[in-house]
Amino acid sequence: MSVEQIDLIDKPEELTRLNSWLSSVCDKYQLADTVSYYLELVIEEAVTNIFKYAFDNDKEHLFSIIINLTPDKIVIRIEDNGLPFDPLSHQADKPESLENAKVGGLGIFLIKKFTSDLKYSREEEKNCLTMVLDRT
Amino acid sequence: MNFEYETIEETLLNIKLKGRMDLQGNQAIELEFTSVATSEKLGVIVDMSGVEFLASMGIKTLITITKGQLSRGGEVVLCSIQPLVKEILTTTGISTIIKNFDTCEEAISYLKGKSL
Numbered sequence: 621m622s623v624e625q626i627d628l629i630d631k632p633e634e635l636t637r638l639n640s641w642l643s644s645v646c647d648k649y650q651l652a653d654t655v656s657y658y659l660e661l662v663i664e665e666a667v668t669n670i671f672k673y674a675f676d677n678d679k680e681h682l683f684s685i686i687i688n689l690t691p692d693k694i695v696i697r698i699e700d701n702g703l704p705f706d707p708l709s710h711q712a713d714k715p716e717s718l719e720n721a722k723v724g725g726l727g728i729f730l731i732k733k734f735t736s737d738l739k740y741s742r743e744e745e746k747n748c749l750t751m752v753l754d755r756t
Numbered sequence: 757m758n759f760e761y762e763t764i765e766e767t768l769l770n771i772k773l774k775g776r777m778d779l780q781g782n783q784a785i786e787l788e789f790t791s792v793a794t795s796e797k798l799g800v801i802v803d804m805s806g807v808e809f810l811a812s813m814g815i816k817t818l819i820t821i822t823k824g825q826l827s828r829g830g831e832v833v834l835c836s837i838q839p840l841v842k843e844i845l846t847t848t849g850i851s852t853i854i855k856n857f858d859t860c861e862e863a864i865s866y867l868k869g870k871s872l
Contacts, residue, residue: 632783635778635779635780639778639780661809661811664778664811665812667779668778668811668812668813671779714848715819715848715849715850715853716849716853718823718826718853718854721819721823721853726812726815726816726848730811730812730844730847730848733847
């Protein structure tokens with residue numbers, strides 16, 4: 621098993637650093653294009669929720685992304701010390717028409733679609749989201 | 757994320773997006789892109805060939821401009837979508853509610869036929 625970790629601050633410019641780090645992880649472990657896309661997507665959606673909902677003041681806040689890789693699976697754990705927020709309790713259904721298309725919750729919808737396992741817990745004042753992707 | 761746009765066939769607006777339609781990319785262009793897409797021509801083609809990554813924040817903007825155009829009697833169509841981006845649009849059902857074409861030529865033909 622291999623482990624990669626990045627610690628980030630919830631500032632918009634950190635997203636560039638996150639994307640560079642993710643790109644280097646995908647290259648290092650020679651992940652297939654589809655797996656790379658799904659990995660970037662589920663992390664993007666989880667991080668978007670942190671930026672939007674986790675904190676309610678203008679101070680800087682830390683959050684961490686830990687990726688465990690085995691030959692078959694990628695386990696992603698994201699921890700932040702923001703307000704209690706269970707992203708799994710917010711979900712949109714697929715829009716049936718343009719009129720009722722809502723974007724809120726689509727991020728969780730995508731995370732659920734592309735992960736084989738998904739858990740949220742609140743541990744020691746931290747939100748902990750664990751997502752599992754299949755590598756095959 | 758950035759975009760360019762030009763009038764084509766006299767009545768259509770062709771917008772070419774380039775980059776990642778994620779939280780950061782969307783923040784960079786959302787206001788201007790939305791304004792351009794919903795205030796000029798009634799027929800808008802969004803060339804997605806340069807979009808290498810699409811996430812929910814990018815989908816939000818596509819929905820916004822499509823609804824905006826619809827409210828003024830216009831339409832937005834997408835074209836030349838990369839396969840993995842297309843998968844996201846299909847998975848979320850967006851590909852059935854925003855018209856999309858394999859090529860931009862087909863998109864242009866469609867909108868010209870609508871006489872918006």
